[in-house]
Amino acid sequence: MAKALVLTPRADDFPRWYQELINKAELADNGPVRGTMVIRPYGYGLWERMQQELDARIKAAGASNAYFPLFIPQSYLTKEAEHVEGFAPELAVVTHGGGKELEEPVVVRPTSETIINASFSKWVQSYRDLPLLINQWANVVRWEMRPRVFLRTTEFLWQEGHTAHATCEEARDYAAHIHRNVYADFMVNVLGIDVVLGRKTPSERFAGAVNTLTLEAMTGDGKALQMGTSHELGQNFARAFNTRYLSRDGTQELVWQTSWGSSTRMVGGLIMAHGDDDGLRVPPRLAPVQAVVLAVKDDQAVLAKVREIGDRLTAAGVRVQVDDRTDTPFGRRAVDWELKGVPVRIEIGPRDLEKGTALLARRIPGGKEPVALDSLAALVPEVLEADQTLLLQQSREWRTSRTSEVAGVGDAVEVAAAGGWARIPWAALGEAGEAELAAQGVTVRCLVTEDGAVPEADDAPGTVAIVARAY
DSSP states (O other), X not given: OOOOOSSOOTTTOHHHHHHHHHHHTTOEEEOSSTTOEEEOHHHHHHHHHHXXXXXXXXXXXXXXXXXXXXXXXXXXXXXXXXHXXXXXXXXXXXXXXXXXXEEEEEEEOSOOHHHHHHHHHHHOOBGGGXXXXXXXEEEEEOOOSSOBTTTBOSEEEEEEEEEEESSHHHHHHHHHHIIIIIIIHHHHHTSOOOOEEEEOOGGGSOTTOSEEEEEEXXXXXXXXXXXXXXXXXXXXXXXXXXXXXXXXXXOEEEOEEEEEEEETHHHHHHHHXXXXXXXXXXXXXXXXXXXXXXXSSOOHHHHHHHHHHHHHHHHTXXXXXXXXXXXXXXXXXXXHHHHHTOSEEEEEOHHHHHHTEEEEXXXXXXXXXXXXXXXXXXXXXXXXXHHHHHHHHHHHHHHHHTEEEOSSHHHHHHHHHTTOEEEEEHHHHHXXXXXXXXXXXXEEEEEEOTTXXXXXXXXXXXXXXXXXXXX
């Protein structure tokens, strides 16, 4: 008998599959205001693990956490012309408070470069105050016309880092360090997503930046998803807010700055990169629950063994949940855990107990096999690491198989329309070709060198454009 479908197959309707998975895996709901979302406990658990892993890397990079106000005076945004122009269509502006019209409207933060620079200009006095490395975990609001849960929401959660440096070289190196050693390390080694590291074209840069570094993931339908960005801001915001320092030579100098951010969009990326027709597949290093131990029936000996195995696995360093809800049918519980993408299920019933075994179900490669109960504490950590490696390998193979070398705009559009990425020499494409692509709903996701590194300049010899349709 064929297995009953729980979700619309991805090949039939990828957007519908995505929305069904979010609902049935209990990740999030739509909020009452259009474009907002309610993140449910399991979905928030994924975000918490992302926070923990990223926060540790951010602190290892020398940054400290702080918090800045949600409301920004409208006049602050107008100080950097390119910045306000870039964000103007997305702003939520408050004009009344306490029953009265405000003397000056305030903007609900879309990003915090301006308000943080107001503080930096007070905190930075001399070269001894540099580098100043700050990060904040917060929510932001960007009024979204085409919302999609996790991917594009009017309000979302993120971290945003902001730094000030004495020289251009220090700022450039720090932005690259965050790009490579914080974001890429996390996305590759924890999320198991083989992201491409590249440089944004001038038309795709963050508003107010002189350079934007990006990380692009390929989704299950062959589109691109921007997973995080790191920006060199030059001295644009320092000039606007007069953020200066007294140099060793006794001269007043403008600081050089960076900003960088990643958001709950990564949860959407996780779903789209690793999910299959049976639900989510969570990489073991990220998973809030790495293994669930299920009691098949309401049997006292079984329940006792399930709890014992849970304790053994916890002692072995595995994040475990014991599922002894025998008042809920076993099949339903197994499907629910499969939908949620828990890497390992350990199923124990009376017959298993008689044999001294359990059924070990692995979500990432699929399949079940009986294993000795006494071997689980040693075996499960090995299985989790093997499956983490497999997930990254699958991500890399998928991206490689769906990427084509092309020579012209027409071929690039065909590849993108078929659900893939195209690589085209930037010298052959240029800004005119980029505009032609955009008119057909295709964008240059980033620029890379021929061997896949990040180019030092937009027009560096041998630079290649990665072209795709995007979320």
